[in-house]
Amino acid sequence: MLLLSKRGGRVMHVSMLAVLAKVKSSLRLHSDVYSRHIFRREVTRNKLSLARNVTTSSGLCAKLRGNSKKTDLSEKKLTRCFVDHRPVKLVAGSGGKGASSFHSEPRKEWGGPDGGNGGDGGSIIIKANRLVKSLAQVAPVYKGEDGHSGGSKNCYGRNGNTTYVHVPLGTVVKEQGNTVMDLSQHGQEFTAVFGGSGGKGNRFFLTNENRAPITSTPGAQGQERILHLELRTMAHAGLVGFPNAGKSSLLRAISNARPAVAAYPFTTLKPHVGIVDYRDHVQVAVADIPGIVRGAHLNRGLGLSFLRHIERCRFLLFVLDMSAQDPWTHLQHLQYELDHYEPGLSQRPQAIIANKMDLPEARSNLEALRSLVTKTIIPVSAITGQNMEELVLHLRELYDGYLQEDGAKAGKATGKYPNYE
Ligand SMILES: Nc1nc2c(ncn2[C@@H]2O[C@H](COP(=O)(O)OP(=O)(O)OP(=O)(O)O)[C@@H](O)[C@H]2O)c(=O)[nH]1
Ligand SMILES: [Mg+2]
Helix, strand or coil, X not given: CHHHHHCCCHHHHHXXXXXXXXXXXXXXXXHHHHHHHHHHHHHHHHHHHHCCCCCCCHHHHHHHCCXXXXXCCCHHHHHHHCCCEEEEEEECCCCCCCCCXXXXXXXXXXXXXXXXXXXXXXXXXXXXXXXXXXXXXXXXXXXXXXCCCCCCCCCCCCCCXXXXXXXXXXXXXXXXXXXXXXXXXXXXXEEEECCCCCCCCHHHHCCCCCCCCCCCCCCCCCCEEEEEEEECCCCCEEEEECCCCCHHHHHHHHCCCCCCCCCCCCXXXXXXXXXXXXXXXXXXXXXXXXXCCCCHHHCCCCCHHHHHHHCCCCEEEEEEECXXXXXXXXXXXXXXXXXXXXXXXXXXXXXXXXXXXXXXXXXXXXXXXHHHCCCXXXXXXCCCCECHHHHHHHHHHHHHHHHHHHHHHHCCCCCCCHHHC
């Protein structure tokens, strides 16, 4: 700088350079902060648009809308709102009675019988509705509308209106333990009970032999049935594992669903479904099924109620806690429980997710697991996000395999999630 300053006219230039250097560094700093700001904004935006969950967490919706007052519902409260089986008594409407009357008017005193028939009773239809998320709003008893009575002047009674019972997709209707209907498509209907037919008015009984019948009949009673509604979660993949294996943490990592996570067993008390979005707009639904324990098929732990949710999953992701002692025994116990609930259930297309790989003891356990099991093993850490891409890609492979199989069966393959048509 001194040297340059001796050259007269360059002195000004040097000081300008110094000022420029300062401006440049502040600009760089500014652009750094700015790009970090953009990055954070993009991450938040991606997080929001990455996946849309289907849990009934109103708190999450409120958060997305920026309403800070509403908080996430606790798992306990959610479970109270979530009902997945319900007995229901359905009584269809009775038919209206037929009328008995005679036409009479000036200069036509004996106009003959003109009693109209009664209307039919209303039937009760169970209808699958994608907007309904649980069976909580299904009442224990439904009574269909009765048909109206017939009137004079050949007036027929009005038919009773049909009553609709709206249930979530994936509802199975059972009667005395036997499945009578499986409602898996939006708008699918099942006429559970038929209304009684209306009675006949005396006009109906007019014959050549009897020109003035006074007979009319009452309407028939509506059908009556006691049915059992059972909701089975429908998802493409099911996260199956012992309590505390990290199923909920995994679902949080790959989707936008927000099941509760805590370091004690049975944190999750109801199934949560998260959607994994791919760039080509394919959506894969993944269900976090509450922890299975030894003897679950005998209704131990949270019991059979959650094994039936697994039944609906097209492929399974067995989640193992790799920091536990001998994690491969967990896999055997899980397969045993599934097979004892439904033979062959554990043989569905599957992958083994070796979770908690960030913990020190996990590495040696992984090697031992690899030597014992021939199936695909994906080592991941839900907490650090390690190897999540491989998990998401493998999930897609399983999904594509399912589509091919399904397409081969149905003659066509649709890229849509069956629940959300
Ligand atoms: N170190 C580590 N901890 C994990 C990882 N994944 C989950 N955890 C922790 O393990 C505990 C249980 O995690 P959850 O996701 O609630 O486990 P879960 O399988 O859903 O448990 P249940 O709902 O009770 O069946 C929490 O304390 C998590 O923070 C992981 O990859 N690494
Ligand atoms: Mg959980």
